[in-house]
Amino acid sequence: MQLKWKSGEPLAWPRGKVVCVGRNYAEHAKELGNAVPERPLLFMKPASAIVPADDAFTLDESRGPVHYECELAVVIGKPLTKASEAEAKDAIAGYGLALDLTLRELQSELKQKGHPWELAKAFDGSCVVTELVGTEGFDDLGAIHYQFYQNDELRQDGHSSQMITPILSLLALISQTFTLEPGDLVLTGTPKGVGVLNKGDKLRLVLEDKLDTHTQVC
Ligand code: ZN
Numbered sequence: 001m002q003l004k005w006k007s008g009e010p011l012a013w014p015r016g017k018v019v020c021v022g023r024n025y026a027e028h029a030k031e032l033g034n035a036v037p038e039r040p041l042l043f044m045k046p047a048s049a050i051v052p053a054d055d056a057f058t059l060d061e062s063r064g065p066v067h068y069e070c071e072l073a074v075v076i077g078k079p080l081t082k083a084s085e086a087e088a089k090d091a092i093a094g095y096g097l098a099l100d101l102t103l104r105e106l107q108s109e110l111k112q113k114g115h116p117w118e119l120a121k122a123f124d125g126s127c128v129v130t131e132l133v134g135t136e137g138f139d140d141l142g143a144i145h146y147q148f149y150q151n152d153e154l155r156q157d158g159h160s161s162q163m164i165t166p167i168l169s170l171l172a173l174i175s176q177t178f179t180l181e182p183g184d185l186v187l188t189g190t191p192k193g194v195g196v197l198n199k200g201d202k203l204r205l206v207l208e209d210k211l212d213t214h215t216q217v218c
Contacts, residue, residue, distance in 0.1 A: 003052055006131045013183030015047040018127050019174050020100055024163050024189025031192050040165045043117055049127040053215040057128050059199055064105045068197050069190035070148035070156045073098040075132050076184040080175040088171035092135055097146055097205040098187055099128040130205050130213040141167045149204040158191035
């Protein structure tokens with residue numbers, strides 16, 4: 001269950017926590033009928049939520065339909081506490097793509113009751129992560145492009161320029177409250193186009209010319 005670099009090397013650190021941001025793309029907030037928050041809406045998944053995308057991963061539909069949210073994942077390589085944006089940039093070890101899997105019906109129920117989201121967002125297997133790549137070639141963090149295909153249909157087309165809180169501001173802000181440690185991941189929010197995953201779906205996650213991951217839902 002260890003995450004790996006594209007080179008095949010395992011990540012040098014144990015799996016860490018995953019800090020996520022909700023509604024970081026205006027068009028996605030709109031599609032779910034949510035207001036864009038004044039401050040970034042943060043939540044976490046534990047290390048036990050992470051599964052590598054590999055060739056296939058298992059979908060547990062026993063608690064309701066599971067929705068995908070494809071997101072750019074930032075790999076943290078140095079500790080960050082109350083960091084500046086420059087320190088945040090220096091602490092990025094690499095990137096990957098992740099599926100923030102969500103029990104959407106349960107999440108709506110929890111939201112209505114004013115309860116925390118963990119039951120809908122932080123369950124085992126709720127963070128599917130591709131292989132990872134280093135920072136080379138990612139000079140402009142405001143111009144990172146990624147795509148998610150479900151059965152050859154383009155579902156999500158993300159560009160970091162559309163993030164409401166850009167990557168470095170987001171890392172710096174997170175670190176004001178939660179120390180980020182080597183091996184942690186930050187999921188930077190999902191663009192519009194979220195939807196239901198089904199067993200048998202063939203998925204493809206593309207990060208520019210750096211990653212082209214194919215996986216299947218079992
Ligand atoms: Zn998400």
